Amino acid sequence: MTLTIDGVHAGYGGGTVLHGVDLVVPEGAALAVLGMNGAGKTTLVHTIAGLVKARSGSIRLGDAELATELAGRPAHRIARAGVALVPQGRRVFASLTVAEHLALSRRKGDWTVPRILELLPRLGERLTHKGNQLSGGEAQMLAIARALLTQPRLLLLDEPCEGLAVDLAARVRGVVAELTRTGLTVLLVEQQPEHARAVTDRLVHLANGVLSANDVLSATADDGATADDGATAAVLPQGQPQ
Numbered sequence: 001m002t003l004t005i006d007g008v009h010a011g012y013g014g015g016t017v018l019h020g021v022d023l024v025v026p027e028g029a030a031l032a033v034l035g036m037n038g039a040g041k042t043t044l045v046h047t048i049a050g051l052v053k054a055r056s057g058s059i060r061l062g063d064a065e066l067a068t069e070l071a072g073r074p075a076h077r078i079a080r081a082g083v084a085l086v087p088q089g090r091r092v093f094a095s096l097t098v099a100e101h102l103a104l105s106r107r108k109g110d111w112t113v114p115r116i117l118e119l120l121p122r123l124g125e126r127l128t129h130k131g132n133q134l135s136g137g138e139a140q141m142l143a144i145a146r147a148l149l150t151q152p153r154l155l156l157l158d159e160p161c162e163g164l165a166v167d168l169a170a171r172v173r174g175v176v177a178e179l180t181r182t183g184l185t186v187l188l189v190e191q192q193p194e195h196a197r198a199v200t201d202r203l204v205h206l207a208n209g210v211l212s213a214n215d216v217l218s219a220t221a222d223d224g225a226t227a228d229d230g231a232t233a234a235v236l237p238q239g240q241p242q
């Protein structure tokens with residue numbers, strides 16, 4: 001489902017972190033939001049998921065007049081509308097087994113446990129292991145599995161490769177890239193442009209709570225890749241400086 005964000009402001013207490021974010025992720029596309037520590041990436045995905053309240057602006061899921069307004073709804077209703085978050089740091093339960101995590105997250109739909117285990121076979125070998133017995137990569141796979149079992153229409157991933165060894169990070173990127181080919185709409189938050197590029201060529205940059213495509217385009221040109229990224233233009237709504 002298409003995600004359309006218009007003029008979203010959000011923050012904590014007296015401080016504002018997101019200063020009027022506009023963004024479109026077309027149905028079935030993957031978009032990566034890049035940014036340094038503290039840029040507001042987590043705040044953005046938490047605002048979409050309803051964990052941080054949007055102070056103004058609109059966050060719509062779906063197409064045109066059929067879209068559902070998410071801003072202002074509580075997190076559980078946003079989840080029910082089809083938004084799943086794979087949080088930074090995984091957040092799996094230490095005392096629950098992999099099988100228990102999967103059973104707790106499961107809702108009826110296309111993503112069944114056998115399909116998940118086909119995508120993430122390592123989890124199948126760890127079904128009786130508890131959360132605190134998993135490696136970082138296994139815990140990340142479990143966090144992704146849990147999100148998929150809620151049958152999302154929009155998947156939010158907050159730095160899924162953070163803290164993983166190079167080979168595990170590559171495996172996680174491969175899984176996310178595979179997910180983008182299933183037609184799921186994906187919003188990925190990343191610090192490392194090369195991690196993001198392994199998944200999608202739609203990249204935007206968040207700095208001090210403001211989104212732009214400019215930095216990414218010039219960074220892309222600098223490292224020799226093509227800067228002719230029509231996809232980037234497509235994700236920033238008309239009127240956004242390019």
Ligand SMILES: Nc1ncnc2c1ncn2[C@@H]1O[C@H](COP(=O)(O)OP(=O)(O)OP(=O)(O)O)[C@@H](O)[C@H]1O
Binds near residue numbers: 012
């Ligand atoms: N719960 C909170 N209460 C107050 N301020 C917060 C809270 N969470 C984040 N912030 C502040 O909001 C700003 C943006 O933080 P956020 O976590 O969204 O950035 P980020 O881009 O995800 O960074 P990182 O890559 O380090 O996770 C930072 O200045 C941070 O200190």
